[in-house]
Amino acid sequence: MLSYTGVSKTYADGTQALKEVTLEIPAGQFCVLLGPSGAGKTTLLKMANYLVRPSGGVVSIDGTQITDRNLQSLRPYVSMIHQHFNLVPRLSVEENVIAGALSKLKLWRVLFRSYPEHLRRQAAKLVESVGLQEKHFLRKASELSGGQQQRVGIARAFILEPKIVLADEPVASLDPKISREVLQILKTAAKSRGTAVVCSLHQVELAQEFADRIIGMHDGEIIADCKADELDAAIVKKIYEGHENELEESVSQQVLPADQDRDTPQPFNGKEYANC
Ligand code: ADP
Numbered sequence: 001m002l003s004y005t006g007v008s009k010t011y012a013d014g015t016q017a018l019k020e021v022t023l024e025i026p027a028g029q030f031c032v033l034l035g036p037s038g039a040g041k042t043t044l045l046k047m048a049n050y051l052v053r054p055s056g057g058v059v060s061i062d063g064t065q066i067t068d069r070n071l072q073s074l075r076p077y078v079s080m081i082h083q084h085f086n087l088v089p090r091l092s093v094e095e096n097v098i099a100g101a102l103s104k105l106k107l108w109r110v111l112f113r114s115y116p117e118h119l120r121r122q123a124a125k126l127v128e129s130v131g132l133q134e135k136h137f138l139r140k141a142s143e144l145s146g147g148q149q150q151r152v153g154i155a156r157a158f159i160l161e162p163k164i165v166l167a168d169e170p171v172a173s174l175d176p177k178i179s180r181e182v183l184q185i186l187k188t189a190a191k192s193r194g195t196a197v198v199c200s201l202h203q204v205e206l207a208q209e210f211a212d213r214i215i216g217m218h219d220g221e222i223i224a225d226c227k228a229d230e231l232d233a234a235i236v237k238k239i240y241e242g243h244e245n246e247l248e249e250s251v252s253q254q255v256l257p258a259d260q261d262r263d264t265p266q267p268f269n270g271k272e273y274a275n276c
Helices: 041-047 071-077 093-104 107-111 117-129 146-158 176-193 204-210 233-239 244-250 270-275
Strands: 002-010 016-025 030-034 056-061 078-081 164-168 196-201 213-218 221-227
Touching: 002 041, 016 041, 016 056, 016 221, 030 041, 030 176, 030 204, 041 164, 041 196, 071 078, 071 093, 078 146, 093 117, 093 146, 117 146, 146 164, 146 176, 164 176, 176 196, 176 204, 196 204, 213 233, 221 233
Parallel strands: 030 196, 030 213, 078 164, 164 196
Antiparallel strands: 002 016, 002 056, 213 221
């Protein structure tokens, strides 16, 4: 589905954001990129829609290398959900969802805001599926709460039935309860369609709760690649080495049972990490 082969990125100022990353993400997988800020998560995500060009290596979708030449034809396969929602505040929920299909619309339809009926029906279905009500449909995006706006962001991301949804810290602006609701909606939408999700997160617990697979990134490299239930304290420590303050911020305290065997890998737990 989505593959990176020996992918590197050096920005114009010399920052080496990715170092020879090789990674394959199959259809339908909910894959979380976990790591401290600056690890290269956003760079990796944005290469899948070519918002960032690799300096070396190959990024492919279904075996086709993404290039400037085929970018337009591959674009509908990949959509993105943003940390700050990126909705147009003065437009309605309906129009924001339809905005996800602009690349498929004739210019006159966009200019006159005259959208095909089938797209309006599809938008209405999606809005309902992300847990919003009919009354929200014609409301301006600016009148919605953060959690509601991100639901609209999810609906927009699915309107062209993409193969891959990229989510860049999609719940970083939301409180823990709403974050869980939003991630559950994203996961349900993706699983029901067989869509792959690549989602960057910095909250270890949320990664464990929602990911099928966790890719641990540090300093432009993949240093861990495991199933969510295989993530243990040693791996988390390695991922956040030198960024322990970020880890502490993201962890809510849990208590390990007193008699738990310390020699076998334990599910990650903030308290245990603090004792390492
Ligand atoms: P993350 O998403 O894990 O926080 P990023 O991919 O945003 O990491 O950044 C990886 C590294 O690349 C960081 O050191 C960051 O400062 C740097 N970086 C990101 N974008 C640019 C850019 N446009 N120009 C220069 N350096 C950049």
